[in-house]
Amino acid sequence: MRRRSNHMNKAATLSLPAMLVVLSVVHALPADVFQMPAGLKSLETVVVGDPGNPPDDTGFGAVAYPYRIGKYEVTAAQYVEFLNAKAKSDPDGNLWNNDMDTTHSGPGPRCDIRREGDLGSYTYRVAPELANRPVNFVSFWDACRFCNWLHNGQGNGDTEEG
Numbered sequence: 278m279r280r281r282s283n284h285m286n287k288a289a290t291l292s293l294p295a296m297l298v299v300l301s302v303v304h305a306l307p308a309d310v311f312q313m314p315a316g317l318k319s320l321e322t323v324v325v326g327d328p329g330n331p332p333d334d335t336g337f338g339a340v341a342y343p344y345r346i347g348k349y350e351v352t353a354a355q356y357v358e359f360l361n362a363k364a365k366s367d368p369d370g371n372l373w374n375n376d377m378d379t380t381h382s383g384p385g386p387r388c389d390i391r392r393e394g395d396l397g398s399y400t401y402r403v404a405p406e407l408a409n410r411p412v413n414f415v416s417f418w419d420a421c422r423f424c425n426w427l428h429n430g431q432g433n434g435d436t437e438e439g
Contacts, residue, residue, distance in 0.1 A: 320355065320427065321348040351423070353388035354408035356415070359423050360390070360401040362431060367399060372422065376414040388412045 322345040331339060364372040375381040377390040388410050390403050403410075415423070 320351070322346060323348045350411035352409050353390055353403040353412045356388070356412040356423070357390055357401045357403050357408075359426055359431075360392075360399075363422070363426060364401065365399050366397050368396070372419050373399075373401065374414045374416075377412075387414070 324343050325340075325346055326343045327340075360367070360373055367373050373390065373392055377388055378392065379385070379387050379389050380391070388403065389407050390401055390412070392399050392401050394400050
C-alpha cells in the first residue's frame with residue numbers, strides 16, 4: 278500500500294479518542310484490556326452496547342453488535358512503545374511525525390516524542406513528565422496501524438498484521 282505524503286498525514290491527523298473507534302473491529306475479544314508490553318499500563322477498554330441502536334439523522338452510525346473502545350486516550354508512552362517496536366526505519370510522515378517533537382517544530386501542545394539514531398535503528402522516547410499526556414499528530418492510517426499492532430499481540434508483523 279502506498280503511503281500518503283506528510284502533507285496528507287497532517288490533514289488526516291485525528292485525536293486518539295477518534296483513533297480508538299478503530300478498535301471497534303475487535304468487538305469479539307473477551308478480555309477487558311489489551312495487555313501492553315512490560316512496563317506500561319494496560320489499555321483499558323469498555324463495552325459499547327445497545328446493538329441495533331437507531332442511526333442518527335444522517336443515516337450513519339447504527340451498529341448491529343456490541344464492541345469495545347478505549348476507556349482513556351492513548352498516552353505518549355504507549356505510542357512510544359509502539360514506535361520502538363515498529364518504526365526503526367520510519368521516515369518522517371509515517372508512524373512518527375516531526376510535529377510530535379518540539380525540537381523540530383517549536384513549542385506548543387505536543388506530546389514531545391523524540392526520535393534518535395539513524396534510519397534502520399531509530400529509537401523513540403518521551404520525557405517521564407509527559408509520558409501520560411495523550412499522544413497527538415497521529416494520522417488515521419497510523420491509528421489503524423497502532424490498532425492492528427494492539428489487536429495482533431504487539432507482534433512484528435507488517436502493516437496489515439501489526
